[in-house]
Amino acid sequence: MTLDANHLEYPHRRRGMDHRRYEFSMLGNRHPVVWPGGAGVALWVNLAVQFFPLDQRGKPFAPPGGMSTPYPDLRHFSLREYGNRVGIVRCLEALDAFGIRPTFAVNAALAERCPGLLDRLIGRGDEILASSWHMDTLHHGELALAEERAVVEKTLATLRERTGQAVAGWVSPARSQSLHTPDLLAAQGVRYMGDWINDELPYAFRTDAGELVALPLSLELDDQFLIGANLHSEWEYAAQIIDACDFLASEAAKTGHGRLLALSVHPWLMGQPHRVAAFESVLEHLAGCGSIWSASASEIVTAWRGQAI
Amino acid sequence: MREDLELYRYRPWDERLPIRWPGGARLAFWVAPNIEFYELDPPVNPSRRAWPRPIPDVQGYATRDYGNRVGMERMMAVLDKYGVRGSVSLSAAVCDHHPEIIELGVERGWEFFSHGIYNTRYAYGMDEAQERAMVEDSMAAILKHTGEPCAGYLAPALTHTERTLDLFAEAGGIYTCDLFHDDQPTPVRVRSGRRFVSVPYSLELNDTIAYVVNRVEPRRYGEMIKQAFDRLHREGEAGGTVMCVPLHPYQVAHPHRLRAFEEALAYVTEHEGVWLATGREIAEHYLEHYYDLDLGRAGAQGGGAEAAPGAAT
Numbered sequence: 001m002t003l004d005a006n007h008l009e010y011p012h013r014r015r016g017m018d019h020r021r022y023e024f025s026m027l028g029n030r031h032p033v034v035w036p037g038g039a040g041v042a043l044w045v046n047l048a049v050q051f052f053p054l055d056q057r058g059k060p061f062a063p064p065g066g067m068s069t070p071y072p073d074l075r076h077f078s079l080r081e082y083g084n085r086v087g088i089v090r091c092l093e094a095l096d097a098f099g100i101r102p103t104f105a106v107n108a109a110l111a112e113r114c115p116g117l118l119d120r121l122i123g124r125g126d127e128i129l130a131s132s133w134h135m136d137t138l139h140h141g142e143l144a145l146a147e148e149r150a151v152v153e154k155t156l157a158t159l160r161e162r163t164g165q166a167v168a169g170w171v172s173p174a175r176s177q178s179l180h181t182p183d184l185l186a187a188q189g190v191r192y193m194g195d196w197i198n199d200e201l202p203y204a205f206r207t208d209a210g211e212l213v214a215l216p217l218s219l220e221l222d223d224q225f226l227i228g229a230n231l232h233s234e235w236e237y238a239a240q241i242i243d244a245c246d247f248l249a250s251e252a253a254k255t256g257h258g259r260l261l262a263l264s265v266h267p268w269l270m271g272q273p274h275r276v277a278a279f280e281s282v283l284e285h286l287a288g289c290g291s292i293w294s295a296s297a298s299e300i301v302t303a304w305r306g307q308a309i
Numbered sequence: 310m311r312e313d314l315e316l317y318r319y320r321p322w323d324e325r326l327p328i329r330w331p332g333g334a335r336l337a338f339w340v341a342p343n344i345e346f347y348e349l350d351p352p353v354n355p356s357r358r359a360w361p362r363p364i365p366d367v368q369g370y371a372t373r374d375y376g377n378r379v380g381m382e383r384m385m386a387v388l389d390k391y392g393v394r395g396s397v398s399l400s401a402a403v404c405d406h407h408p409e410i411i412e413l414g415v416e417r418g419w420e421f422f423s424h425g426i427y428n429t430r431y432a433y434g435m436d437e438a439q440e441r442a443m444v445e446d447s448m449a450a451i452l453k454h455t456g457e458p459c460a461g462y463l464a465p466a467l468t469h470t471e472r473t474l475d476l477f478a479e480a481g482g483i484y485t486c487d488l489f490h491d492d493q494p495t496p497v498r499v500r501s502g503r504r505f506v507s508v509p510y511s512l513e514l515n516d517t518i519a520y521v522v523n524r525v526e527p528r529r530y531g532e533m534i535k536q537a538f539d540r541l542h543r544e545g546e547a548g549g550t551v552m553c554v555p556l557h558p559y560q561v562a563h564p565h566r567l568r569a570f571e572e573a574l575a576y577v578t579e580h581e582g583v584w585l586a587t588g589r590e591i592a593e594h595y596l597e598h599y600y601d602l603d604l605g606r607a608g609a610q611g612g613g614a615e616a617a618p619g620a621a622t
Contacts, residue, residue, distance in 0.1 A: 002436040141363030198371035230524040244565035
């Protein structure tokens with residue numbers, strides 16, 4: 001057996017990355033960032049406000065948390081809707097009790113499907129960022145450019161009109177992108193995106209329509225990853241988030257460089273009655289540790305932008 | 310395909326060699342950071358796709374890139390703190406992409422050994438000339454960028470052919486991390502008859518296996534390392550043992566995980582009778598003092614062809 005000759009050819013084997021999107025940069029070499037009030041750790045709590053359609057296409061893969069039994073998969077459909085009815089109320093009560101501000105990553109389909117939910121989110125005044133149309137409008141490498149552009153435009157137009165906010169942020173379903181996604185987002189006025197989880201600070205990301213800011217929304221600290229995929233208990237989840245907070249606060253104190261703790265939280269998962277107490281214990285620790293700046297995603301981007309070289 | 314590549318003879322654990330490591334140590338402890346580069350859009354090997362999602366698999370790619378951007382310096386700082394030198398399983402293309410990482414390792418006196426060119430290029434389907442070219446390319450890059458010859462091998466993404474170890478030994482390598490059959494070094498039979506050994510690596514304590522495959526939580530990972538150490542340290546009294554912790558900066562160095570590893574490393578290094586070594590040092594000590602004894606035992610058992618490693622030279 002022999003492989004084609006291109007398996008021993010390395011066209012991108014040179015200094016830096018094997019693509020044009022960003023420069024390689026090690027964390028220790030960054031320009032120091034200082035958060036407002038001298039806090040060591042900027043905290044972005046991203047609540048995922050999601051709609052999983054019952055008639056899921058699942059192409060080219062089923063979105064995590066999506067339908068997984070034959071149609072009609074009412075168990076998963078309704079369990080995800082639980083998050084928008086019950087779980088989010090519990091999560092918001094917990095956040096408010098500890099004075100921690102969420103940012104909402106919203107599937108735009110909910111603007112039509114669930115106006116009461118949108119009214120509640122808008123009424124709070126917290127930032128809303130776009131998370132595509134719904135969880136089954138995946139952005140991926142086999143998606144036609146025109147189709148993807150239409151989804152991006154419809155999503156942003158719907159959310160901007162409905163919320164009156166700039167809607168400057170984006171998190172893709174399953175953090176999945178095509179080769180064009182960053183270009184389409186920048187062309188539509190998006191300032192930052194959370195999908196590229198290769199860092200723990202914001203960084204500059206090139207597009208055909210100008211620069212975006214990558215604001216990595218950690219997967220490793222995502223409740224759906226730790227509890228849903230890894231099957232860790234809610235208290236093991238809490239221990240890991242608390243350990244992460246303490247580690248980052250300690251690193252910030254040692255180096256004098258601000259750090260970012262980005263928590264992706266799913267109300268359909270964390271808002272379950274047997275889990276929310278663990279979430280509350282995390283929030284209590286974060287609020288009491290003395291190192292946290294609780295901010296919206298846009299505020300973090302803006303603070304970083306003002307200092308980045 | 311063959312039922313068994315017959316790379317080593319059978320030797321039960323209660324017949325292990327009476328190894329003593331330098332300084333009279335009973336356990337040789339080494340840490341093998343995997344410093345890797347995964348390509349965004351590699352050629353597709355017919356036997357294995359690099360990424361589960363269509364290109365670009367942002368989640369998979371960015372997860373690995375995190376190790377080089379964020380995890381690397383944290384992992385290095387913890388190893389520095391406990392006086393442990395890394396033995397780096399290196400995607401040789403990192404020499405080209407990120408020479409600053411190589412410099413950080415060189416200035417620490419770390420060892421670099423071959424882990425192929427990219428961890429998205431697999432040996433499956435390579436003919437002999439192709440695999441030899443890949444192996445020699447990786448070894449030449451290590452010599453050029455670190456100033457030290459490459460002594461060890463861990464196949465890229467653990468992808469092998471029947472010839473992999475033969476080719477690496479012929480290219481001048483002395484040890485492999487690809488075999489998991491023992492907690493002591495053993496001779497490995499290669500077709501050239503060269504003196505070539507297996508140095509125990511570990512799948513079970515590999516952070517990626519623990520975190521990605523077995524999905525353990527970080528504090529338990531720390532406990533696993535301590536428990537493995539306790540047993541191997543005790544058993545080393547009757548015959549020196551090897552303990553390896555293979556790392557990936559994109560796994561172990563996350564803020565929710567690194568402290569558990571650090572606590573385990575503190576535990577290991579506070580004990581007596583522990584030799585903090587590199588893979589090459591373990592291989593060389595074994596080759597100098599025990600390799601022939603091991604072969605002789607095999608011969609005394611009437612191993613015949615079984616005793617072949619080294620005999621054909």
